[in-house]
Each structure stands twice: as structure tokens, then as C-alpha cells.
Amino acid sequence: MFFLALISSFLNAVNALYAKKITMQMKDNNSFIVTSFLVVTILLGCVMPWYYSFSVTPATIGLLIIVIILDALSNVSFFLALGRIEVSQLAVYTALTPLFTFIPNSILHGFDIHILIPVLLIVLGVYFLNVRGKNMLSPLVEIKKPGNLLGVAAAVSAGLSMVPTQQLLVHQWINAPTLYFFRASGIALIIYLIHRPKIWYPKLNMHLSIRGVLAITQWIALFAALKIANGTLVVALAYTSPIFALFLARIYYKEKITAAKLIACCITILGILFILE
Numbered sequence: 147m148f149f150l151a152l153i154s155s156f157l158n159a160v161n162a163l164y165a166k167k168i169t170m171q172m173k174d175n176n177s178f179i180v181t182s183f184l185v186v187t188i189l190l191g192c193v194m195p196w197y198y199s200f201s202v203t204p205a206t207i208g209l210l211i212i213v214i215i216l217d218a219l220s221n222v223s224f225f226l227a228l229g230r231i232e233v234s235q236l237a238v239y240t241a242l243t244p245l246f247t248f249i250p251n252s253i254l255h256g257f258d259i260h261i262l263i264p265v266l267l268i269v270l271g272v273y274f275l276n277v278r279g280k281n282m283l284s285p286l287v288e289i290k291k292p293g294n295l296l297g298v299a300a301a302v303s304a305g306l307s308m309v310p311t312q313q314l315l316v317h318q319w320i321n322a323p324t325l326y327f328f329r330a331s332g333i334a335l336i337i338y339l340i341h342r343p344k345i346w347y348p349k350l351n352m353h354l355s356i357r358g359v360l361a362i363t364q365w366i367a368l369f370a371a372l373k374i375a376n377g378t379l380v381v382a383l384a385y386t387s388p389i390f391a392l393f394l395a396r397i398y399y400k401e402k403i404t405a406a407k408l409i410a411c412c413i414t415i416l417g418i419l420f421i422l423e
Contacts, residue, residue, distance in 0.1 A: 151368065156390050164353070167353070181345050181354055182358065185354045186361055201320070210314065213329060220307065221337075236391075242301035246302045261379060
């Protein structure tokens, strides 16, 4: 589980950086969302005859629709935030995702302090990310900025979606490739019907295809981990991507590595150590 979740985390950071590069060329977030998920749908569609597995009932269809809607909201919020704040900063906001998986899981399965501790460490890391100067209360002001709020909104939607996602996988009502196939096609369809963006970018086909393969690997690794371990812990590990994003963003986008970002990442690592204990 640990290995799968960290693979997902690393690829999450890589995909965020790659997404920023592609969206800068497209100059339209909605075009990127639709085309990238359409590419994923096509790639997975090629293997669906061999890997398709879905137990169709009213309950499973309902859970799948909830997953698609929540993930569509998460993606829209994420890419709007991507145009307003640094990739490394956004990655730490998405690290809040486990908190919003922990809350509903606690209601459904009971409260567990050993799970809450690493989740709170990640939240503390986000707080330190926004400390400005010597004013320790500055994050309360910074969090109100549009880009930051969108990052939190992406985390809320993604965290909540993990609960029905895990239910579908644990009960073997659907397998990981089929779930991601429906998720990708559903998100692409929703965004296209609402915004009708341009979807033909022949010069970017190679980049979209490479990112599509990386995204499929990232999410199937995450779904596989969700099937065999506690959902909150898996999501906590999978969203340690700020550690990778911090250094990758420095290499590719020359984003500054500040003391606040380093503190946030160190606290995130401490959360990982608690999970391993």
C-alpha cells in the first residue's frame, strides 16, 4: 500500500507540473480538462474489452455519479487555482485532501486518533505555507485569496470523492481501470456540455498522450491502494506530493524554495512517519 500511494503522490506532482505547461499553451483550463480526460478515455477504452468490470445496480450507479460530480468540481477548482498560485503552493493545499476523507470516514467507521494525527500534521503544514514574515496569524488572511480558496475547494471535493470511491473498490463492485474510465469520460462530458471549449490541439497530442499515460498510472495506483488499506491513510500518503512538487517546480519553473515551503514539507514528512508507525 505504502509503495502504491507514494507512486501516486510522485506522479501527482509530475502531472500538476505537466498540466501547467500544457494549459499555458492552450490558454484555456476547460479545453485542457476536456482534452486530457478525453485522451485518458480513449487510452483506457482500448483495454476495456479485457479489463471491464462493473456490477450495475442503482446503488453503484449512484455512487459512481457522486464520484464523477465531485471529481469534476475538484478538477475545475484545481486548474483555476493553477493559473493563480504556484504549483508547489497549490500542491500543499491539495495535501488537505485527507482531512476531508477523514471526516466522513470517521462518521461511517468511527473515530481513530492514530489516523487523525498525521492528517492534522498535513493541515499544519498548509498553515505554515502561508505564514508571511513574523505574523503567525497571516495565514488566516492569505487563505481568503481566490487562488488559495480554489486550492482548498479542490481538496474538499477530492477528499469527499474518495469515500464513495473506496466503497466501490472495496466491495469489488468495480475495478480500478473501469472506475477511472467512467470517471474520465464523465468529467470530460460534463465540462464539455457546460463550456463547449475547443478540443482539437494537434500540436499538443504527444504531450496530452504522455500525460494521459502518467495520469492513468497515478490513479490506478491510488485506486489499488484504496482497495487494500484504510482510505484516509492511503489518501494522506498519496497527497504528500508537495514534497515532490517543491523541488520539481524549482527545476522546471524556477519557483523559489522558501523557508515556509520547507517547513510545510518537513511537517508533511513527519505525518508520513506517523502513518508508517
